Amino acid sequence: MLKTLQNAIHAPLPSRARKICYIIILLAFIFLLFLKPAASPTHAASSCPDLKVIFARGSGGERYNNGEYQAFKSSLEAKLSTSSLSYTFDDLEYPAVSVGISDGHFGTMLGAYISGGDSYEFGESVKEGTKKLHRIINSSTCPNTKYIIAGYSQGALVVLKDLAEINPDKLIYAATFGDPKIYLPEGAGLLPAACRGDNLSEYRAYVPDCRAYKGLLGAREPYVASGFQGKIGTWCNKADLFCSSHFSIEDHTHYVEDGLYEDASRLIFSKIAAEFGFKNQYTSPHDTAILIDSTGSMRSLIDEYKAEALRLAEKTINSGGRVALYDYRDLNDPYQPVERCNFETCNMETFKAGLDRILTKGGGDTNESLLSASLHVMKSLDWQLGSTKSLVILTDAGYHSPDRDGTTFYDVKTLSKQIDPVNFYIITTPKNLSSYQSLAEATDGSVVSSVDDLSLLTDNIIERFDSLPRIEEDLTDPGETTLHLEITNSAILPDSSVKVTFTNDAPYALVVLNDVLLGMTDRTEFTITGLDLGQDNTLILVPFDGIKRSDPVSVELNTGYGSTTIPELSSVTIVPKAPNTGRK
Numbered sequence: 001m002l003k004t005l006q007n008a009i010h011a012p013l014p015s016r017a018r019k020i021c022y023i024i025i026l027l028a029f030i031f032l033l034f035l036k037p038a039a040s041p042t043h044a045a046s047s048c049p050d051l052k053v054i055f056a057r058g059s060g061g062e063r064y065n066n067g068e069y070q071a072f073k074s075s076l077e078a079k080l081s082t083s084s085l086s087y088t089f090d091d092l093e094y095p096a097v098s099v100g101i102s103d104g105h106f107g108t109m110l111g112a113y114i115s116g117g118d119s120y121e122f123g124e125s126v127k128e129g130t131k132k133l134h135r136i137i138n139s140s141t142c143p144n145t146k147y148i149i150a151g152y153s154q155g156a157l158v159v160l161k162d163l164a165e166i167n168p169d170k171l172i173y174a175a176t177f178g179d180p181k182i183y184l185p186e187g188a189g190l191l192p193a194a195c196r197g198d199n200l201s202e203y204r205a206y207v208p209d210c211r212a213y214k215g216l217l218g219a220r221e222p223y224v225a226s227g228f229q230g231k232i233g234t235w236c237n238k239a240d241l242f243c244s245s246h247f248s249i250e251d252h253t254h255y256v257e258d259g260l261y262e263d264a265s266r267l268i269f270s271k272i273a274a275e276f277g278f279k280n281q282y283t284s285p286h287d288t289a290i291l292i293d294s295t296g297s298m299r300s301l302i303d304e305y306k307a308e309a310l311r312l313a314e315k316t317i318n319s320g321g322r323v324a325l326y327d328y329r330d331l332n333d334p335y336q337p338v339e340r341c342n343f344e345t346c347n348m349e350t351f352k353a354g355l356d357r358i359l360t361k362g363g364g365d366t367n368e369s370l371l372s373a374s375l376h377v378m379k380s381l382d383w384q385l386g387s388t389k390s391l392v393i394l395t396d397a398g399y400h401s402p403d404r405d406g407t408t409f410y411d412v413k414t415l416s417k418q419i420d421p422v423n424f425y426i427i428t429t430p431k432n433l434s435s436y437q438s439l440a441e442a443t444d445g446s447v448v449s450s451v452d453d454l455s456l457l458t459d460n461i462i463e464r465f466d467s468l469p470r471i472e473e474d475l476t477d478p479g480e481t482t483l484h485l486e487i488t489n490s491a492i493l494p495d496s497s498v499k500v501t502f503t504n505d506a507p508y509a510l511v512v513l514n515d516v517l518l519g520m521t522d523r524t525e526f527t528i529t530g531l532d533l534g535q536d537n538t539l540i541l542v543p544f545d546g547i548k549r550s551d552p553v554s555v556e557l558n559t560g561y562g563s564t565t566i567p568e569l570s571s572v573t574i575v576p577k578a579p580n581t582g583r584k
Helices: 015-033 067-080 120-138 154-160 260-276 302-318 348-357 370-380 409-419 430-442 451-463
Strands: 051-056 087-091 146-152 171-177 204-206 232-235 286-293 322-328 338-341 388-394 423-427 446-448 485-492 498-504 508-513 516-521 525-528 538-544 553-556
Touching: 051 067, 051 120, 051 154, 067 087, 067 146, 067 260, 120 146, 120 154, 146 154, 146 260, 154 171, 171 260, 204 260, 232 260, 286 302, 286 370, 302 322, 302 348, 302 388, 322 348, 322 370, 338 348, 370 388, 370 409, 409 430, 423 430, 423 451, 430 446, 446 451, 485 538, 485 553, 498 508, 498 538
Parallel strands: 051 087, 051 146, 146 171, 171 232, 204 232, 286 322, 286 388, 388 423, 423 446
Antiparallel strands: 322 338, 485 498, 498 525, 508 516, 508 538, 538 553
16 A cells, blocks of 8 residues: 655645534534444345345445434335335445544545545445445346345445446346535536536436536546446435535535435335336325317317326325316417416316316417416416426427417426426327427426327326425525636656645635645645655645535646655644545
């Protein structure tokens, strides 16, 4: 193992940052001190159960005796107990080396940045965990057993490292929480696509920070191995320093308290139900609004569509949900959207009466005023917090974009996301499938055309579950720009020290040398002494405004001029070792 470099930066740690550091270390100590005892793993009657659930704990967590595993297990087991499946739970046996407080060494919980996490004690821990996980899944002992795998923090690295080496047919789903190597390309740039609700990664289950791009340890590219599409999901708490663009250790340690394991269990259980072909009885209340095109061209379809709308309403109400009914035509007819009944007034009697009052008439040009109508419906209804929200559209025509009143596709998509979102399910004729695909995708819904698909879509809407929104909010202050840093010069001096100068839009820069966090400086020039010139040296600077960090800038300091000894450091402030290295 390479000797840990402890080089001095000739700049004091800012007083504000020092206070934050002390507070964070204290919080970390309290967190580790009060870890709750956990119960023993689940045992199935059969040695080859239908399902095995394996969890990889985070750094320093005691096997079976950590809150993350217990929260994940209890949330999912509550749902599995409603099925007839045989199953087991296991907290993976692997080192999960500590990166916090152990053996009198205080791990840093402030300003941590590491280039990789694939080597030294921490890297070896991840490799060992991955090797054991793959050995279990690839075993020929239980060829018919299916797997759910999940991991928190260091455990997330275990779960996704070299995932392509396992058989994707044996894996139902893999979930990561607080992944230090998250990769969300939609979060890159000054105005990220994610902040507009665009190009969201399919595996983005819950990452409310639209500027989340790469993790504290870099990025796993691609994040989803070939053959595992639809089988991976990632959860990153709002300001988790390991996976968001922000810098909160508290959010990294609050996945249990913030209900993210409960959220994940809903999605995972739906995957299990689909895999084994049983009905998912664990659903949340539904708010389903039905919007019917009532123009004259719908005359041949209206009875069939009404019958399916009635079936959906009945299933929704019988499951404890709420329905609403509207119809629309073209604003040029003129015809404004008509409310037949809303979430408060709709029951089966009023819904049937509302359907009977919908008559086909009017029309003219091919497209109708769907964008305006859907915006009106979403604004008019009192959507229930915690419900699964759907807008079901039945039409045989396309839509004006922008609409006649100026309503745009962007207006509709944005409001859908803001509400929680409202997923659009469009039922239309085959010729209109392609024109509605983008609207369905933008709202995380779907579009179908045949009668058979229509019936399946109705069942799918009912069996859906409530989940946290994939993007919750932009945590960056309005008008704020991305932090930018540029290294302008790095020169090796005669005494083997290195002088570095740079420009920085942020008030501070985190300084990392060879994966060790040296500290934080508010200057734009510093000198590193005692550099070992006999090895490759990589210096990384990360702009940091006291709350969030931005993209790192690196420079190679390799010269091969021999080496010098590292001097004793006594009069300078050094931030302790970076987290997740496991190094002393």
